[in-house]
Amino acid sequence: MELSRLIIIGALIAILVSLGTALFHLSSGKGDSGKLLKALTWRIVLSVALLLFVVFAARQGWVTPNGFRR
Numbered sequence: 001m002e003l004s005r006l007i008i009i010g011a012l013i014a015i016l017v018s019l020g021t022a023l024f025h026l027s028s029g030k031g032d033s034g035k036l037l038k039a040l041t042w043r044i045v046l047s048v049a050l051l052l053f054v055v056f057a058a059r060q061g062w063v064t065p066n067g068f069r070r
Helices: 003-028 033-060
Strands: none
């Protein structure tokens, strides 16, 4: 498997883990909003980094869009 695909899949998994962590801190009800904020901040940072990587990889020709075929 290509390195770019592994990076994208790893980033998506990290985003889901961060979102799950935020959900856990939100539903635990202990009132620790600092951990919730930190988890959501990491999710945003990872999402922006993934978007920038995909744009960069597309410009370099490492990934190509499939599009819809008719």
